[in-house]
Amino acid sequence: MYQRTRYDFIQELVDIKNAGLFKDERVIVSDQQPAIDVIYPQGSPPKEVLNFCSNNYLGLANHPQIIDAAKQALDHYGFGMASVRFICGTQDVHKRLERRICAFYSTEDAILYSSCFDANGGLFESILGAEDAIITDALNHASIIDGIRLCKAKRFIFEHGNMESLEDALRKAREGLDIWDGSGLGKQPSPARNVMIATDGVFSMDGDIANLKRIVELGNEYDAMVMVDDSHATGFFGKTGRGAIEHCGVLGKVDIITSTLGKAMGGASGGFTTGRKEIIELLRQRSRPYLFSNTLAPAIAAAGIAAFDLLDQSADLRETLMNNTRYFRDEMTALGFDIVPGIHPIVPVMFQKYENDAQLSQMMARDLFEEGIYAVGFFFPVVPKGKSRIRVQISAAHTRDQIDKALAAFATCGKRHGII
Numbered sequence: 001m002y003q004r005t006r007y008d009f010i011q012e013l014v015d016i017k018n019a020g021l022f023k024d025e026r027v028i029v030s031d032q033q034p035a036i037d038v039i040y041p042q043g044s045p046p047k048e049v050l051n052f053c054s055n056n057y058l059g060l061a062n063h064p065q066i067i068d069a070a071k072q073a074l075d076h077y078g079f080g081m082a083s084v085r086f087i088c089g090t091q092d093v094h095k096r097l098e099r100r101i102c103a104f105y106s107t108e109d110a111i112l113y114s115s116c117f118d119a120n121g122g123l124f125e126s127i128l129g130a131e132d133a134i135i136t137d138a139l140n141h142a143s144i145i146d147g148i149r150l151c152k153a154k155r156f157i158f159e160h161g162n163m164e165s166l167e168d169a170l171r172k173a174r175e176g177l178d179i180w181d182g183s184g185l186g187k188q189p190s191p192a193r194n195v196m197i198a199t200d201g202v203f204s205m206d207g208d209i210a211n212l213k214r215i216v217e218l219g220n221e222y223d224a225m226v227m228v229d230d231s232h233a234t235g236f237f238g239k240t241g242r243g244a245i246e247h248c249g250v251l252g253k254v255d256i257i258t259s260t261l262g263k264a265m266g267g268a269s270g271g272f273t274t275g276r277k278e279i280i281e282l283l284r285q286r287s288r289p290y291l292f293s294n295t296l297a298p299a300i301a302a303a304g305i306a307a308f309d310l311l312d313q314s315a316d317l318r319e320t321l322m323n324n325t326r327y328f329r330d331e332m333t334a335l336g337f338d339i340v341p342g343i344h345p346i347v348p349v350m351f352q353k354y355e356n357d358a359q360l361s362q363m364m365a366r367d368l369f370e371e372g373i374y375a376v377g378f379f380f381p382v383v384p385k386g387k388s389r390i391r392v393q394i395s396a397a398h399t400r401d402q403i404d405k406a407l408a409a410f411a412t413c414g415k416r417h418g419i420i
């Protein structure tokens with residue numbers, strides 16, 4: 001039994017708590033929907049609150065068609081496969097879901113993972129090596145950052161959303177100027193062999209959208225592959241729910257799309273990579289989370305197909321979500337809150353005008369919970385210093401009455417803290 005190490009770990013936990021950065025879990029004892037029963041703080045009786053912080057954008061986490069598809073798959077295919085895909089973990093339901101994803105995006109091939117975190121973790125090192133370059137937005141999701149860390153390609157980080165900064169990085173990668181000292185001695189320019197631009201489609205902290213039109217143009221100009229992680233857009237963003245890629249008019253022009261089934265698409269778990277067939281085929285040969293981690297449970301794969309089918313049957317949920325989002329954004333602005341402008345159902349309520357922004361975000365979240373509204377406050381290091389916020393997420397499942405209750409709670413708490 002270790003001794004000293006234990007002391008170190010306990011001290012680290014104390015430090016995290018003292019810095020006010022300790023994350024504890026709030027235990028939900030109901031299903032995932034706008035009204036949930038939550039035990040918080042630990043030991044207290046369950047309290048019904050309205051959930052304004054889930055990624056259940058379309059409200060599909062409880063959709064009867066999805067639950068039914070999962071139940072039928074449990075009966076037909078059983079619970080688990082006890083194997084990775086390439087040994088004995090591929091059923092027809094997995095192949096059908098992959099084809100369904102291709103049909104949705106009009107892509108050539110698709111590969112499933114247990115999560116989008118795995119899809120991103122297994123992407124970069126499978127297709128890029130030390131002679132190559134990856135150009136990545138400074139605010140890309142942790143899974144993209146980690147995936148890139150596993151890969152030997154040279155990494156260029158461009159300023160968030162700044163297309164001049166992206167172009168500068170592309171130029172340096174193509175000309176090899178980053179390692180050339182200009183003296184003509186020693187190191188010489190070493191242009192990258194293959195180049196990839198990697199970006200989130202929608203950035204999860206601000207709900208802002210990548211300039212995919214320009215990114216695709218620059219990709220063409222500099223012969224660089226374009227990879228987009230559209231996790232916060234798949235199923236509900238863009239005219240037919242095909243995400244930021246559709247919203248920006250670049251469907252069919254992005255080489256690699258990764259996304260999740262764990263948000264709008266039923267919210268259980270599962271991720272995928274889809275795009276050019278030679279890339280997907282290489283992933284089947286080399287991608288480590290695909291080769292060394294269990295296959296997606298058949299019930300989840302079947303539910304994923306049902307989610308894609310639902311998207312094609314009706315635009316109602318997408319329209320409700322966008323109407324709810326517009327209503328909440330307009331009313332919050334009218335109340336006098338500082339929200340990051342935009343059209344995405346991620347609505348960051350900012351406290352950047354205040355010196356004690358971090359504390360304010362925590363006090364507001366605590367008071368909102370007392371008022372029956374569950375939304376989480378984020379502060380440094382999750383977001384940059386001085387940019388603390390409460391991130392509200394709107395769902396198609398929210399009723400107008402529930403949104404009005406959230407607005408009333410924000411108004412009460414905002415006045416209490418002198419914010420409005």
Ligand SMILES: Cc1ncc(COP(=O)(O)O)c(C=O)c1O
Binds near residue numbers: 141
């Ligand atoms: C942009 C982005 N990519 C990937 C993920 C991870 O998705 P999953 O939960 O499927 O691993 C998330 C989830 O937070 C995300 O926001």
